[in-house]
Amino acid sequence: MKKIHIVGLGLLGGSFALALKKAKPEIKLTGFDSNPKNLEDALTLGLVDEARNQADSDTDIIILATPANTLRALLQETLDRIGPETLVVDFGSAKELLCKSVEDHPKREQYLAGHPIAGTEYSGPKAAKVDLLDRKVFIICEMEKTNIHLKAKAYEVLEALNMKLRFMDPEEHDKHLAFVSHLSHITSFMLGKTVLDKMEDEKNIFDMAGSGFASTVRLAKSSPAMWAPIMQENKKNILEAMSLYIANLSKFRDKIIADDYEGIYHEMEKINKIREILDLGG
């Protein structure tokens, strides 16, 4: 393997580039970002060796790490253009619509649907970290649809980055992610909004906020350019998760209204089970 091209040099694409440079310095890295400032920063930071509007024809892997709602068009036109030895891998947070959009593409077997489970609340090339992907889960969907020789190139890179591969259906992926990732971003944004709205009348309210608030609201710092599109691409599952969440909140509020503090105690105690599960995950 000698050449990898990355489209989208933000947090994920940039972190992938940094990790790859460390693990496989012999590979030449090219890249592109539609935001000129991001592209400039990426070059200044040395995330990629050279900028290219299009990947060279001898590129082994093209990584698509742009916002979720841009991926369908980008994947389509990338597949249309590449030669037979190039694999395209995307890093998108929603997989069902994307996989469906290329199911009949003549070069479908040159595409691998991927999703690294990693991120921070920061974005852009400057937020990239060399260890962001280290020992994180990398989900692959419809692995059976990708050409076995091209797929081997991706596995070689992901292994070099210490990523843990998991395989699942796009539908399953999107359903799970709505609950364990997309929902927590929404709850965090809405917590931020509720407190900010309150703050308009009450000054210095944040003075009283402890580390618990900071942790729960952290994801409200996340990039709208990344997250608004995810709402669009995983609409169905996100709406289901939100409805269950709002129903749980309403039932909890009803318990407080009814002064059912014993019921609240027992409910909280059951939810504490999440301790063991989270601690297992490390």
Added chain:
Amino acid sequence: MKKIHIVGLGLLGGSFALALKKAKPEIKLTGFDSNPKNLEDALTLGLVDEARNQADSDTDIIILATPANTLRALLQETLDRIGPETLVVDFGSAKELLCKSVEDHPKREQYLAGHPIAGTEYSGPKAAKVDLLDRKVFIICEMEKTNIHLKAKAYEVLEALNMKLRFMDPEEHDKHLAFVSHLSHITSFMLGKTVLDKMEDEKNIFDMAGSGFASTVRLAKSSPAMWAPIMQENKKNILEAMSLYIANLSKFRDKIIADDYEGIYHEMEKINKIREILDLGG
């Protein structure tokens, strides 16, 4: 000052004890916990020098660090019993009902209503940490109602612990805390419940959870023995905060239903303002 007695040797009471032992080793510490196992652990860990059912009559300060719904009765009976040189300070998370309950007590001026803004998701004497209170905010309510000489004793201790004093009305305190602390515990517990419920049918869902989920759900590990009583003691304000939060969530859901992703983008962008506010707070 020579003697301080702590009722409730859990996370807060225990951390206060550890910090005090370090900052003012000359003060003798006695303590009590109604849970025999906690009391035994506290003695084994050396949080206090000796166990006492009641504070000695020459005790300078009695700290009440028990669950919020026990404080009214405990404060009443403690004030009833103490001599004129003793100050009682509570660490409760709700202040309005508590302050009201003693407003006509003949020894009202021997009470200081306090609230250290510090905690972790763990509880009990073993969770106590020597630096938990270091440089944290300590809110004092109705400071003008406390005897000036007795109050000076509390200030001496709180300063030795590097705590930052803030003064406000009990009503204001409870309203603010509902938003920046109590609400985030509830949103976190409900996020935990929504995902745990989902997990009953879908195995391994947590495999896909990243650090963002862990951060947002962290407070769902918190102690029900501490938190269910807070729902009771700050009911009015918590219900208000929950209603605003649920309304915000519903409006956000409506935007997704209406495919208003531009509206979602702009809303998220506005909420991002919380970055600066949180980063200021350090």
